Amino acid sequence: MTPIIRTQRPRTILLLDTLLTCAGWLAFSYLITAGLISVANGTDHSLEFSVMGQPASTTLVLLLYVTIAAINALLLMLWGTYRKRLTRSAPQSRVPMDDVSQAERFALSGAQLEDIRLSRLLVIHHAEDGEISRWESADTSAIRLSA
DSSP, X not given: OOOSSOOOOOHHHHHHHHHHHHHHXXXXXXXHHHHHHHHHHTOOOTTOOEEXXXXXXXXXXXHHHXXXXXXXXXXXXXXXXXXXXXXXXXXXXXXXXXXXXXHHHTTOXXXXXXXXXXXXXXXXXXXXXXXXXXXXXXXXXXXXXXX
């Protein structure tokens, strides 16, 4: 099983997650298979639901489903709040970069950085190593919009 999003987590959490996922898929597979077999045999009694041996009304069944959904939603919100508080980290300070450090970071001269800033339309080409190899700027007054 390969998760779509990979995060670093302890092996115990990974094992618990894997076990719960497998249990969920097994339960889903059992229920869908049992339902398909009962429909194929003509023994589908899905609308008959009994509580303590007596048939239950539709209202009671819907109330039971809504209650289960509300409990699931509450558990999910509690888990999310717990995880958010557990993994809270100090926010990173966002100090704006000055022109000199920005030019050094992108291997540009001060004049080149100013040229890039003043361009209204800019296409930047990167080299294999990620550095800026060249750029093309266009004057937006040359662009004509047809009516």
